[in-house]
Amino acid sequence: MTNSETMQAEAAEAEAKRQTDKPPDPYAEVRRNATGGKPREASAISLRGVQKHFPGGVVALEHIDLEIEAGEFFTLLGPSGCGKTTLLRILAGLEDATGGAVAVGGQDILRTPAHRRSVNTVFQSYALFPHLNVRDNIGFGLRMRGVDRDECQRRVDETAKFIKISDLIDRDVAQLSGGQKQRVALARALINEPDLLLLDEPLSALDAGLRSQLQVELSQTQQRLGMTFVFVTHDQQEAMVMSDRIAVMNDGRIQQVGPPEDIYERPANLFVARFMGHTNLFPVERTGDGSLDTPLGSLTGCGDCIGSHVLIRPETIELLPPEEAGDNRFRARILDRLYRGAFAEYQLECGDTRIAAIVSNRGQRQYDPGEHVALTVDSSGLVFLDE
Amino acid sequence: MSSLLAKRKSASGPGHWGQTTHLLGTIAPGILWIVFFLVLPSFYLMSIAFMSNGPYGLPELPLTLQSFRELAGFGFLGWSPGNLYTLARSVWQTLIATVLVILIAYPLAYYISTQPASRRPLMLLIVVVPSWTNQVIRAFGWMNIMSPDAPLSDLAASAGLISSEMGLFPSNFAVVLGLVYNFLPFMVLPLYASFERLDGEIVQAAHDLYARPINVFRHSILPQTLPGLMAGTVLVSIPAFGMYVIPELLGGGKSMMVGNLVASQFAEASNWPLGAAAALIMILATLGGLMVLRRLGQRLGGGKEVVL
Amino acid sequence: MKRANFRRGLRAWWYIVLFFLYAPLAIVVLFSFNSTRTYSTFQGFSLEWYFKLFANETIVSAIYNSLTLAIVSSILATVLGAVLGYGMFRYRHLKLGWLIWFIYLPLVMPDIVYGISQMTFFVQIHEATGLLKPGLLTMIIAHISFQIPFVALLVYSRLLQLDPLLFEATQDLYATPWQRAWYFIIPTLQAALISAFFLSFTLSIDDFVISFFTAGPESTTLPIFIWSAIKKGITPEINAISTLMIGAVFTAAAISYAIQRARLASNPSRK
Numbered sequence: 001m002t003n004s005e006t007m008q009a010e011a012a013e014a015e016a017k018r019q020t021d022k023p024p025d026p027y028a029e030v031r032r033n034a035t036g037g038k039p040r041e042a043s044a045i046s047l048r049g050v051q052k053h054f055p056g057g058v059v060a061l062e063h064i065d066l067e068i069e070a071g072e073f074f075t076l077l078g079p080s081g082c083g084k085t086t087l088l089r090i091l092a093g094l095e096d097a098t099g100g101a102v103a104v105g106g107q108d109i110l111r112t113p114a115h116r117r118s119v120n121t122v123f124q125s126y127a128l129f130p131h132l133n134v135r136d137n138i139g140f141g142l143r144m145r146g147v148d149r150d151e152c153q154r155r156v157d158e159t160a161k162f163i164k165i166s167d168l169i170d171r172d173v174a175q176l177s178g179g180q181k182q183r184v185a186l187a188r189a190l191i192n193e194p195d196l197l198l199l200d201e202p203l204s205a206l207d208a209g210l211r212s213q214l215q216v217e218l219s220q221t222q223q224r225l226g227m228t229f230v231f232v233t234h235d236q237q238e239a240m241v242m243s244d245r246i247a248v249m250n251d252g253r254i255q256q257v258g259p260p261e262d263i264y265e266r267p268a269n270l271f272v273a274r275f276m277g278h279t280n281l282f283p284v285e286r287t288g289d290g291s292l293d294t295p296l297g298s299l300t301g302c303g304d305c306i307g308s309h310v311l312i313r314p315e316t317i318e319l320l321p322p323e324e325a326g327d328n329r330f331r332a333r334i335l336d337r338l339y340r341g342a343f344a345e346y347q348l349e350c351g352d353t354r355i356a357a358i359v360s361n362r363g364q365r366q367y368d369p370g371e372h373v374a375l376t377v378d379s380s381g382l383v384f385l386d387e
Numbered sequence: 388m389s390s391l392l393a394k395r396k397s398a399s400g401p402g403h404w405g406q407t408t409h410l411l412g413t414i415a416p417g418i419l420w421i422v423f424f425l426v427l428p429s430f431y432l433m434s435i436a437f438m439s440n441g442p443y444g445l446p447e448l449p450l451t452l453q454s455f456r457e458l459a460g461f462g463f464l465g466w467s468p469g470n471l472y473t474l475a476r477s478v479w480q481t482l483i484a485t486v487l488v489i490l491i492a493y494p495l496a497y498y499i500s501t502q503p504a505s506r507r508p509l510m511l512l513i514v515v516v517p518s519w520t521n522q523v524i525r526a527f528g529w530m531n532i533m534s535p536d537a538p539l540s541d542l543a544a545s546a547g548l549i550s551s552e553m554g555l556f557p558s559n560f561a562v563v564l565g566l567v568y569n570f571l572p573f574m575v576l577p578l579y580a581s582f583e584r585l586d587g588e589i590v591q592a593a594h595d596l597y598a599r600p601i602n603v604f605r606h607s608i609l610p611q612t613l614p615g616l617m618a619g620t621v622l623v624s625i626p627a628f629g630m631y632v633i634p635e636l637l638g639g640g641k642s643m644m645v646g647n648l649v650a651s652q653f654a655e656a657s658n659w660p661l662g663a664a665a666a667l668i669m670i671l672a673t674l675g676g677l678m679v680l681r682r683l684g685q686r687l688g689g690g691k692e693v694v695l
Numbered sequence: 696m697k698r699a700n701f702r703r704g705l706r707a708w709w710y711i712v713l714f715f716l717y718a719p720l721a722i723v724v725l726f727s728f729n730s731t732r733t734y735s736t737f738q739g740f741s742l743e744w745y746f747k748l749f750a751n752e753t754i755v756s757a758i759y760n761s762l763t764l765a766i767v768s769s770i771l772a773t774v775l776g777a778v779l780g781y782g783m784f785r786y787r788h789l790k791l792g793w794l795i796w797f798i799y800l801p802l803v804m805p806d807i808v809y810g811i812s813q814m815t816f817f818v819q820i821h822e823a824t825g826l827l828k829p830g831l832l833t834m835i836i837a838h839i840s841f842q843i844p845f846v847a848l849l850v851y852s853r854l855l856q857l858d859p860l861l862f863e864a865t866q867d868l869y870a871t872p873w874q875r876a877w878y879f880i881i882p883t884l885q886a887a888l889i890s891a892f893f894l895s896f897t898l899s900i901d902d903f904v905i906s907f908f909t910a911g912p913e914s915t916t917l918p919i920f921i922w923s924a925i926k927k928g929i930t931p932e933i934n935a936i937s938t939l940m941i942g943a944v945f946t947a948a949a950i951s952y953a954i955q956r957a958r959l960a961s962n963p964s965r966k
Contacts, residue, residue: 094863114866121867127860131882141868144878188868409872413782414794417775417843421797425840428816429804435815495712498705509952516948517716521918523903524937527925528719531726534929571716629805631904636925646807653811653908663815666808673803 042071042228043105043195045091050100052086052252060086062252064100069244071226073219077239078249079275084232087249088198091230093117104195115144120189121198124205126181128173134160134184135169141192155191163187163221179210186218190225199231203238215241236276240264248272265313270385273311280312280355284384295353296330299379307384316381317357319346321365322372332375334367350375433670435663446659454664470648474668477644480559481628484566488623489616491567492574496615499575500582511579518572526565526636533561533637557639565633570626574619581615617684624680625673645669720941727934744935754920754936760831761900761916768838769895775839776846776895777888781880783847784854798844810908813837817909830911837909838902842895849894853887893951900944 045068052061061083068074076084089095091102093114102110109117120141128137136143139156147155160166165183168176176184182202189197199218203211219242222229233239239246240260248255248263248271256268267273273281284307285293292299294310322331332350344366346357357375367373436454438446460466499510517525532539533555540554555561585608593607631646638644645665652662730741748754783794801809817833820826827833861883865875881888903918910919917940924933 092863092867094866114863115869115871119867121864123860123864125858125860127858127864129861129864129879129883131879131885140865140870140878144865144869144871144874192868410782410786410789413778413785417779417782417847418794418797420775421801421840421843424813424816424836425801425809426797428812429800429808431816431819432808432812491712494705494708498709501705508955512948512952513713514716516945517720519897519901519944519948520720520937520941521901521903521921523918523922523925524723524940525719527921527929527933527937528723530925530929531722531934532719568715568719571712625803626805629807631805631807646805649807649811653814659815662811666811669805669808673805677803 042226044068044070045196045228045230046101046103047087048101048103050087050090050097050102052083052090052095053098059252061090061097064254066247066254066257068228068230070105071228073222073229073231073242073244075231075233075239075243075246076249077233077236077246077275078255079234082249083252084234084249085200086252088121088200088230088232091196092119092121092198094121118192118195119198120192120194120196121200122182122185122189122202124201126185126202128176128181128184128188130173132173133169134165134171134173134176137173137184138169138188138191140188145192159187159191163190178206179214182206182214186221190221190227194227196228196230199229201233204233204235211238212241218242248275250275266383267311267385270309270387273383273385278311278313280314280317281309281385282312282353283308284310296350296355296375296377299377299382300327301379302382302384305382305384307386309385309387311383311385312355312377313381313383314345314356314358316378317355317359318376318378319357319359319365319367320374320376322374324374326374326376328377328379329374330377332373334369334371334373336369337367348373348375429670432663433667435659436667438660438663440658440660446663454658454660457658457661458664458668470665473643473648474645474672476559476642477628477646478672480563480566480642480644481624484563484570484627485620485624487563487567488570488574489620492571492578492619493612493616496575496578496582499579500585507579511576514575515572518569522569522632523636525569526633529561529565529568529637530556556637557642559638559642561637562634562642562644565637566627566630569630569633570623573622573626577615577618577622578612579615581612585611613684613687617680617687621677621680625676628673628676629669645672723934724938724941726931727938729931729934744931747932748935748939751932753915754917757915757917757920760914761918764831764834764838764906764914764916765896765899768835768842768899769892771835772839772842772895773846773888773892776843776891777850777884779843780847780850781854783851798847801841801844806902806904809841810837810905813840813905814908828911829909829914831914833909833911834906834914834916837905838899841902841905842898845894845898846891849891850884850887853884857883 045066047064047066047068050061050064051059053059064083064087076087078084086095090097090110093109093112097110100110101108104117104119109119129140132140135153135156138159139152142152142155156169157166160169163183163186165180165187168180168184173181173184185202202218203214206214215238231239231242240263243260245257245259246263247257250271256263256272258266263272264276267276267278270281282294282296284299287293287298290300292302292305292310299310320329325331330350332348332355334346335349335354336347338345338347339361341361343358343360346359346367348355348357355375435446437450437452439449439451439453441447458470460468460470495514499507499514502510531537534540535554537554543555589607589611590603593603597603597606628644629646630644631650634642634644634647635650646669649662649665649669652658652665725737727744728740728742729737730739730743813833813836814829817827817829821828827836861879862875865879870878903922906916907919907922910916915923917936921933921936924930
């Protein structure tokens with residue numbers, strides 16, 4: 001061995017050492033494990049004018065425009081029959097759109113049949129193949145694409161480890177519990193490293209405790225993989241906990257798109273507000289002097305607000321002793337108080353109108369049912385809405 | 388405009404042509420087979436019923452209703468009720484056999500359903516296996532038992548029911564016995580299925596409400612087993628009515644059923660149109676019977692879904 | 696007390712019915728070993744009739760014909776019926792209800808009408824074209840026609856029990872239509888297909904009437920042979936052949952029961 005060769009080898013060794021010493025990307029390993037060694041870029045999804053008309057004049061989707069960013073956890077939220085599942089099925093290729101365009105990573109996929117799309121789905125019922133065990137279920141997609149048996153085996157083991165179901169790998173599908181099935185279905189979809197992962201209410205069949213645990217697991221998985229997830233649910237709590245952004249849908253239309261805070265704090269219309277669980281919604285009428293007439297009384301300090309209804313979020317309300325009257329303060333009677341630990345939820349009656357308020361239990365005076373208070377509305381926190 | 392365009396595109400898009408071929412590829416072979424080898428022959432047979440009888444028993448034109456007249460008994464020698472008797476006998480024997488099968492099968496199915504679950508499959512198998520042997524062999528077994536010198540015939544003779552040199556067959560009795568034997572499992576299986584699903588709580592409630600067991604039976608057990616009973620009745624009576632082998636082997640000329648009438652016109656008597664007319668009546672009677680049973684099932688509130 | 700009597704009565708009834716069900720078969724088996732030709736008494740044990748049986752070439756060829764008929768028709772009917780059942784399932788939204796009537800037709804039609812319509816049809820076709828000479832081929836065709844509906848309905852009802860999302864899951868997981876058939880539909884239907892085949896086989900072996908009317912002079916099957924032998928007069932040889940067939944059926948039943956038992960024991964979750 002010559003001197004220069006030795007030096008080169010030493011240099012290479014030092015370089016390798018330097019690289020391993022470099023603080024590692026904490027998720028590189030898991031990402032590599034889950035995706036069979038080739039980390040890949042996530043894909044953005046763009047929907048333009050997507051529509052679905054069923055024969056007989058039923059409109060399931062009316063001109064849907066959506067931009068879903070690469071690596072985003074995106075949720076389609078809405079009541080049943082709003083078109084969210086139809087939209088998901090169009091993305092999966094299980095349903096044909098009657099118009100519009102869908103691009104994944106810049107490429108139009110609407111004409112691509114489902115089995116050639118790099119899109120995988122976690123189905124509501126999980127749809128695990130009953131004739132295969134867990135291992136063969138997870139490896140199904142790879143086998144269909146002609147990955148050889150050994151490679152398939154290796155990647156199934158890695159993915160199972162990543163999803164923490166290694167101990168289930170040789171079980172029969174019939175022997176799994178609901179939560180285990182959900183994990184297997186997730187592994188079966190993830191192993192294919194799709195450009196886009198679709199989840200159709202995958203947690204709706206589980207009981208509450210398991211459900212919130214899996215909500216956390218699922219969003220952590222998504223963050224670690226950096227994969228684009230589109231999640232469908234009718235549960236606004238679930239949507240808010242898990243999503244980067246939410247699209248609220250109703251009657252085949254998108255009502256509002258935005259991060260959970262926007263959707264909750266600044267609903268775009270009455271439907272979104274009601275769907276997000278808001279009850280303090282009151283019709284407003286503008287009077288001649290610039291103030292607003294509501295069932296509570298007259299509101300001032302919001303001259304340029306437009307809308308037929310006002311939303312007073314319960315956490316923006318302050319309860320003061322009844323003698324402290326003033327602007328935007330209304331005399332109300334406590335009907336009920338629910339102790340919720342960190343905060344208390346009040347039901348109040350103001351004239352004939354019911355209103356809810358949420359007050360922190362820290363450093364605030366507590367009122368009992370029957371007492372009167374001055375209900376204080378913060379005019380900067382009001383949201384004005386239209387139908 | 389753009390939506391129109393999109394619609395056209397999707398209608399002619401990939402997969403549309405493929406879907407039609409797929410539809411035809413899956414449905415067509417079986418259906419064509421059945422149409423060509425089953426529906427077509429049936430229609431041909433029915434059309435024979437309206438043709439004239441040629442010199443060698445084969446059908447000829449012109450079209451005529453002669454066969455139906457003959458079937459009703461109007462021959463060269465004036466009217467004779469033989470064929471009508473045969474038809475009536477078929478209905479009558481089917482009825483008796485069905486009632487007997489119900490009476491035998493009902494307690495049996497109940498008994499099986501009260502046994503430990505692990506033993507029930509074997510018991511059902513024991514009931515069903517004899518019917519897997521060929522029906523000719525089963526009828527032959529009864530011929531052995533009821534032949535003139537066999538113990539059963541001797542017993543009947545000593546009781547004075549038959550004369551000693553005669554066997555128990557051929558006779559109407561033998562035909563009904565053969566039918567009951569043949570179709571018993573067809574009643575036991577659906578009845579057992581009903582008993583297995585029987586809601587014990589309703590029976591218990593009925594026990595509390597009614598003192599007499601007969602009322603418990605009428606108001607709680609019978610209604611719950613009605614679907615099985617109706618299904619069994621269809622499975623027994625429809626094929627029993629069309630039975631050919633049993634009357635042929637266990638009955639003589641005086642115990643003929645419609646099936647034998649049909650067959651004899653195509654074999655010995657060689658009058659295809661007459662045989663076809665009888666076959667047509669048979670099909671109509673079968674469909675009519677099905678309709679009646681279906682109605683009955685709906686009226687009694689039991690199993691719409693089980694009666695076809 | 697009353698209840699105990701009721702139970703005892705039911706149990707007695709069970710044994711009486713068993714006797715009724717098995718007596719005719721037992722008589723046939725018993726007398727096949729009788730050393731004389733009488734039916735009234737059992738004179739002594741002998742295998743005489745069995746030796747005569749296997750010396751008879753007609754009977755050997757009848758056994759061969761019966762098996763060929765049953766196996767060939769069952770295989771073809773299972774394939775045709777399964778494809779039809781799948782098509783009915785796949786396109787059930789297309790309002791193909793009227794097709795079901797075609798399928799019910801052979802189930803409702805009396806054997807005798809069925810057999811005769813086949814016979815008249817085949818005779819006419821043969822006279823017109825020279826094809827479809829009555830024989831094993833026409834029998835196979837006729838058997839397939841009545842087996843298809845049973846297979847199709849069996850497969851159809853099994854498919855209806857499946858989660859429809861499973862079909863979409865195969866597409867979602869990159870299976871082409873052929874891969875879906877091979878890796879999902881056929882394995883999932885395996886049990887249904889096997890039982891469809893055995894059902895077809897039993898139907899074929901059990902059938903006499905349809906075979907009788909579509910058979911040719913060369914294609915005598917065992918039931919037809921037994922039938923014509925009975926028509927000529929009861930002989931002990933008939934007992935012997937019948938005993939062979941009874942033995943075959945009971946062996947098959949015992950095997951299928953044992954398999955079922957074993958499967959249940961090895962995998963309790965599947966049932």
